[in-house]
Amino acid sequence: MSRFLNPETMPKPASNYVQLVEITGPGRRLIISGQIGVTPDGQLREGYRAQAEQAWMNALAGLEAGGMGITDIVAIRVYDVAPGDVVAYREIRDQMLQGHAPAATYVMVAGLAHPDFLTEIEIEAFSAI
Template identity: 75%
Template sequence: MTKFSNPGTMPMPASNYVQMVETTGPGRRLIISGQIGVAANGEVSQGYEAQAEQAWRNALAGLEAAGMGLSDIIAIRVYDVAPGNVAAYRQIRDRMLQGHAPASTYVIVAGLASPDFLTEIEVEAFAVD
């Protein structure tokens, strides 16, 4: 079982995510490595929004391959190279998650594995068997 919550003893989230996710019982845990804005054919998307959308499509493809859905996502971690993208990222995340609000971390970093990469998204999911 998975419980998503915002306890009154913690600050309310700044956007569509929760402060805590608790999983109990038998189930499967999935961690999807950081996904970047590169399509399966190796093509690198151009521009921040295109890369963020492709990174989300890649992560969601991994989720589907594991037989899981959006509601199984319990945490996301995002690494961006430019501080001005948080609003665009939130819009893309909210559209991709269709209202689901897992735990979330957003970090600005000096760089990723290639200077061509502008964002990287890691997803963690848990499904009760």
């Protein structure tokens, strides 16, 4: 079972995420490797928004393949190379998560595995048995 919390003793989140996720009881943990803006047939999408949307679609496809849903996501980690895209990232994340707010980390990095990659999204999920 997962419990999502924003304790009064911690700063309020800057957007739609929580400060803590508590996981208890038996269950299944799914970790989805960092997903990039490449389509299943290997085409790199062009531009930040297109890459971010595709990375999210890839991550959610992995979630589905693992037999889990959006509300099973307990943590997301995002690595971006494009300064100033945090607003776009938050809009896309909120659309993809449909109101679900897991723990989240957003990191600006100097580069990813290829110079044309603009974002990478990693997801961790938990489902009670």
